[in-house]
Amino acid sequence: AQRVTQPEKLLSVFKGAPVELKCNYSYSGSPELFWYVQYSRQRLQLLLRHISRESIKGFTADLNKGETSFHLKKPFAQEEDSAMYYCALSGLGTGGFKTIFGAGTRLFVKA
């Protein structure tokens, strides 16, 4: 079964500190992994996806197939990074491709 696990509901760090939001997945095939972000009073939006291998707003995420993880990292957190972050997996189901989201991690960056 497809599953996405984000073990931390809340993560609080100080400004300038490194941050890592954990994401583990379960999927039998080759998944596509995404990170979505929801800032206060804004829509949920794509932050980055593993296939693009890009860094967005200083965030990076590496797909580790051996550990089935896709952790989101940033070396120096900023206050504007405070938001809700969702890890998501897209895979083939009986009705075509669908995306499964994790429960989300709320990141709070303290001044």
Next chain:
Amino acid sequence: DGGITQSPKYLFRKEGQNVTLSCEQNLNHDAMYWYRQDPGQGLRLIYYSQIVNDFQKGDIAEGYSVSREKKESFPLTVTSAQKNPTAFYLCASSIGGRKTSTDTQYFGPGTRLTVL
């Protein structure tokens, strides 16, 4: 904001009533999705449609129904059979197509439904 709209923003319903949430997109996307967002549970997929006139149940479809008569519209009906309908509902769309797996999803602003 991606050309996907949801209405109304807030909706109140009495117990036992059906209610329909609107979702419209002008992105020419084939795929559309409905999610329910509850605190601590993230987004859970209710229904999705990869192409017009076709849709599939998601993980929590009981008590909900959808239609996909037009490419740009994917309304969700919350029926009286849904036991705990009070929630925030998000609609999304993506380029879609049955062979596409790397779609970015574009989300609407959401509708908050409260059952009185």
